[in-house]
Amino acid sequence: MSKELSDIEAMLETQGYIADRSIAMSIFLAMQLGKPLLVEGPAGVGKTEIAKVMANALNTNLIRLQCYEGLDATHALYEWNYQHQLLYLKMEEGQQRESAELQKSIFSDTFLLKRPILQAITQETSPVLLIDEVDRADEEFESFLLEVLSDWQVTIPEIGTIKAKHKPHVIITGNRVRELSEALRRRCLYLWVSYPTFEKELAIVKNKVPDIDPTLGIQICQFMQELRQLKLEKAPGVAETLDWATALASLHFTHLDKAVVEDTLGVVLKDWQDMRHVQDSLSELFEKVGVTKRF
Amino acid sequence: MSEPLIRRQLELSANVVQFCRYLRSKDYRIGPEEEADALQSLAYIPIGEQETFRLALKSLLARSRMQQEQFDEHFDRYWKELEKAVDAKTEEKPQGWSNRAPNKKSKQESFQALKSWLYGEGKENEEEGAIASYSAQEVITKKDFSAMTDEEMRLVMRMLQQIARSISRKKSRLNKASKLTRRLDLKRTMQFNLRRGGSIHKFLFSQKKDKKLRLVLLCDVSKSMDLYSRFLIHFIYAFQNANDRIDTFVFSTALHKVSEFLKEYKFERAFEIISDRIPHWSGGTKIGQCLTTFIDQHAHGLLDRKTIVLILSDGWDTGEPEVLEAAMRHLQKAAGRVIWLNPLAGSPGYQAEATGMKTALPYLDVFAAAHNVESLRKIAPELRKGRKRKPTQIR
Numbered sequence: 001m002s003k004e005l006s007d008i009e010a011m012l013e014t015q016g017y018i019a020d021r022s023i024a025m026s027i028f029l030a031m032q033l034g035k036p037l038l039v040e041g042p043a044g045v046g047k048t049e050i051a052k053v054m055a056n057a058l059n060t061n062l063i064r065l066q067c068y069e070g071l072d073a074t075h076a077l078y079e080w081n082y083q084h085q086l087l088y089l090k091m092e093e094g095q096q097r098e099s100a101e102l103q104k105s106i107f108s109d110t111f112l113l114k115r116p117i118l119q120a121i122t123q124e125t126s127p128v129l130l131i132d133e134v135d136r137a138d139e140e141f142e143s144f145l146l147e148v149l150s151d152w153q154v155t156i157p158e159i160g161t162i163k164a165k166h167k168p169h170v171i172i173t174g175n176r177v178r179e180l181s182e183a184l185r186r187r188c189l190y191l192w193v194s195y196p197t198f199e200k201e202l203a204i205v206k207n208k209v210p211d212i213d214p215t216l217g218i219q220i221c222q223f224m225q226e227l228r229q230l231k232l233e234k235a236p237g238v239a240e241t242l243d244w245a246t247a248l249a250s251l252h253f254t255h256l257d258k259a260v261v262e263d264t265l266g267v268v269l270k271d272w273q274d275m276r277h278v279q280d281s282l283s284e285l286f287e288k289v290g291v292t293k294r295f
Numbered sequence: 296m297s298e299p300l301i302r303r304q305l306e307l308s309a310n311v312v313q314f315c316r317y318l319r320s321k322d323y324r325i326g327p328e329e330e331a332d333a334l335q336s337l338a339y340i341p342i343g344e345q346e347t348f349r350l351a352l353k354s355l356l357a358r359s360r361m362q363q364e365q366f367d368e369h370f371d372r373y374w375k376e377l378e379k380a381v382d383a384k385t386e387e388k389p390q391g392w393s394n395r396a397p398n399k400k401s402k403q404e405s406f407q408a409l410k411s412w413l414y415g416e417g418k419e420n421e422e423e424g425a426i427a428s429y430s431a432q433e434v435i436t437k438k439d440f441s442a443m444t445d446e447e448m449r450l451v452m453r454m455l456q457q458i459a460r461s462i463s464r465k466k467s468r469l470n471k472a473s474k475l476t477r478r479l480d481l482k483r484t485m486q487f488n489l490r491r492g493g494s495i496h497k498f499l500f501s502q503k504k505d506k507k508l509r510l511v512l513l514c515d516v517s518k519s520m521d522l523y524s525r526f527l528i529h530f531i532y533a534f535q536n537a538n539d540r541i542d543t544f545v546f547s548t549a550l551h552k553v554s555e556f557l558k559e560y561k562f563e564r565a566f567e568i569i570s571d572r573i574p575h576w577s578g579g580t581k582i583g584q585c586l587t588t589f590i591d592q593h594a595h596g597l598l599d600r601k602t603i604v605l606i607l608s609d610g611w612d613t614g615e616p617e618v619l620e621a622a623m624r625h626l627q628k629a630a631g632r633v634i635w636l637n638p639l640a641g642s643p644g645y646q647a648e649a650t651g652m653k654t655a656l657p658y659l660d661v662f663a664a665a666h667n668v669e670s671l672r673k674i675a676p677e678l679r680k681g682r683k684r685k686p687t688q689i690r
Binding site for chain 2: 002028083091182186231
């Protein structure tokens, strides 16, 4: 394996991120080729975490753009600080200044509110730009994003064009709320992160909750693996596993038993129907995991 | 034409390009840019390690979950064929790459097969398909859904998707200027006043634009709807994927939410899972009870004045009519519009005789037939309206 690639793996690991080869490879190539990395996968598998870890490891800023329905350019790029502009105008009222001159002073850097994308391209070193849950934003925003991602420049009519000093490392995440456009996919490298295997999940638990009882860790991971087989409405992710492990470890449990699971299932399942479904098949689950009811 | 189109490539880079073309024939969207990326990446990775090489190409060339899952298979197949070619010391295209080019066919035919492999089988066929479908559309417009072939069903699916999309794109959520509500719009105020010299003469206000339509789809999958089940499935799927503000439920004797599966899985798989989990698929019907369950458990947060409730059912109810009536009354009050599509209503001389249908009828905004494409076309504009209006019946 090449040195750079193992460097990336080591870099992720020192940050406490257990990655498999395909994740490391995607990050590596995205950085080498200077392309955005589009990460998709179910909720709670550590998609957003990739960006955070990357920023930490590269010792650079993480700039996050959280997407939501109705997100538009004023929230992603820049906005003029209208309140301040108004105040400024009021102050200048007596001075009888030329309109053109006034406009120029109003539309200057002082009154410019930089939103994430503009922030990202005006940094001194390449930051990590995380565009989170891009599929929640509208399709119009997606096409707008394409423009930015290909040119790395932003045009503000009143000022002019601002070109990126350093291309940011871009991580885009999606939850498959809707299908992303082919055009966006083609601009990016693609990475599908699915639920971890038992071994990987156990490694993650051990890494994040170091003081957990080994038996408990194994049982929790086994239980989660089985749980995901149940076709639930909202299958629990690694985030839930960690929450649960942390909770049980801090309560000093050393193994799972039926009562414990029943009492703490709310940490793992966030849907009422799932809860009922799991409660119904609890004994079956226990059998598979090998937890026996203790009298 | 004397030169063979595909030869054994001795250089790795040539092989990578050829592999890209191979993937293109498998419907991967790979252009020169991707090929360039792939070649460029060769510089960074140790190409001696097959596993690393495969991973690198995978992350560069596979652009969706499905493609990522299939990639390994394509990769293995390509290099295996290539090895065979090396062993046989032939410079021509190895056998088995295209099952349309068996050994002893005439040159012309194998050339044709090669060409389609090389330039992507899909493209040509797609074009032909589009032309064929154009004329076919007219023929099938009046055909009953229960009597359609798979091919025709696919066409219907496409139409459904168009309808579904046109509904979902109706409204936006951006601000619009308004004189009614008192929310100061600084951006517009500044723009307005600066144009007039800079001092503030006038404040401008704005309000939120109407939200996107929300759809709730309630589908009857009981025995009596069996004839139309294929249509139903397509209907649900088309709507589900065109609009992200849609929640889909199926019911027969009990109600099940299925939106999640439809989003997560491809068509066939989704319905495998759903029919797996729903034991009552094609059982009896308890419309009233199911609607009540919907109202009790799901309606909160789903139903508002901008929601369209779309019920697909033949109205054969084996439950109590009172229960259905109460549920319908609630739905009518809580939702923006309640639309009932009944495949049976298309037959000439149809009367709403089924008890369930008779009970529900007074509470509907639109009652329409949905038995063929033509009827669907007629209801599309109704669906787009989104607001309450006089009750309509479309046959």
